Amino acid sequence: MAYLSMIFFQIVAPILILLFVGAILQKKFQFNLKALSHLVTYCFMPVAVFINLYETTVNLTVLGQVAVFIAIFIGSQMLLSHFIAKILGLNRTESAVFKNSVVLINSGNYGIPVAQMVFATQPIGVAIQVILVIFQNMITYTYGLYNLISATQSGREIIKDFLKMPIVHALIIGIILNIWDIGIPQTLRIPLDHIAEGFIAVALITLGAQLSQIELRTIMNKTIIISCFTRLIVGPLVALLIIYLLRLDGVVAQSLLIASAFPTSRNSSSLALEYDVESNTAAQTVLFSTIVSCLTVTVVIYVSTILFG
Template identity: 40%
Template sequence: MAVFSGIVLQVMVPMLLIVGLGAGFHRFFRLDLNTLSKLNMYVLLPAVAFINVYDSELNGKVLAAILGFLLLQNGGLMVLSRIMAKLFKLERSMAAVFQNTVVLNNSGNFGIPVSQLVFHQHPLGATIQIIVTIFQNFLTNTYGVYQFVSGNGKSGKWAAEIWKNPVLHALLFGVVCRWLHVPIPSFLWTPLQRVADAFLAIALFTLGAQIAYARFNALPPLVYASVFGRLVLSPLLAASLIFLLGIDGVTAQALLIASSYPCSRNTALYALEYDCHPDYAAQAVLVSTLLSAITVTGVVYAARLLFPIAG
């Protein structure tokens, strides 16, 4: 019960308050969603991406141990979501958004607080969540962007579109600076950190503006398929792979829990930026986030039962 109340009070309620504020502001003042999208895409997201990579303590042994799992799990989700899109007979742009809602998760602003809550006595669990978050950042800005670009009929130019993405540049620059141990002077680091700190609030505010006029009393069935894929199918696949690979203890718990987080907020942001069914993407993000308070709590308990920590 403590885990459930912790997720609700420390993660869900603050997020939903900001989303509600964004929805209310858009209804009253008719905000320019294109400007909000550009602010997120070209200023805030790059700052967050760079800091996530540069400021993380990446343990080489842990990274090597879980990289195979992440590749298998996300590869499996890509295949499964593609099969589901084919079965639903979705047109290309809708299939692209659907696949992103299943594959990409909110491992950063949702996952990191949850992992800190669950693994407060086991720092390795929080470290693994950082690695998963960085992996998801790269996945979002390569696979995720490719999906949106191809969904817009620009598949022939997907490499150029991905390379134009400022977030990918920030990630690569962060890797280089981290690898070469390049010190960032305080007069650059301080404003960079201030910009990154603003990301969560403005991104959630933007999500609220996106769903301001959405009707949640008659959600399209595809939203439920997205939620099922992200909150149920993903952890089931993860559990199967963990058993198959013989992973146990804190590492197994952290990887299983990390697979259960709701649809990535960035899916809604990119859908808005590329004008690729932004209403559906925002609905999937919000509904999965609401329901995840229950499902993530269930996965936490399951992880503790299936993969007990010795001692």
């Protein structure tokens, strides 16, 4: 019960407050949601990812363990979500949003604060979560982006739109500057930091504005419930199996298990809005999975402590 209250008031409640602020502002001012989506996708998001990649220093051994785990785990989630979408008989756009809701995890503004709370005396636990954020960013803007674009386009148009995304350029530049240890002039670094710091607030307020136009009763539909069950329940069970198969233990195993239980990434909703692909369903899934996760993540944290603490 103590873990439940801490996670809710320190992690979930701040997220819900920002969503609520966005909903109130949208009701009062009727923002242009497409313009807000462009602002997040073409400004705040790439800068935040760039800064994250540029600043992260990773131990190669831990990086290797995390890389192997994430490759197997994400691969399994891709296959699982694909087959479930087939079984549910979803069309191309519905299938794209469903698969993203299972595969794309909120490792950033949800995962890192949870890791900081759980691993307050074990910095490696937080470092592992930062690594996962990087992997999730790469998966979001490759697999996740491809899913949405391919749902409405094909062939050359997909590649063309993908290469135009600033997030792709931010990933490449961030990695290059990090590896070669190239400094950024303060004249550029200061505005970049300001934009990166505003990303979470602007993204969540935008999501809240989008959610304000949704009838809450429509959240309780079969696809959303199955998506959340797969992300929040099946995901950690699969992760636990992979952890045992890879013979991981200690903080690494505990951190990876907890990370597998986080809710659907808000970026899945931001991208769905940007490309106008089932954006309401995507937003509903993010909201529902975030609310339910305050219970499921608590259970996973407790289990991870027993098994690997």
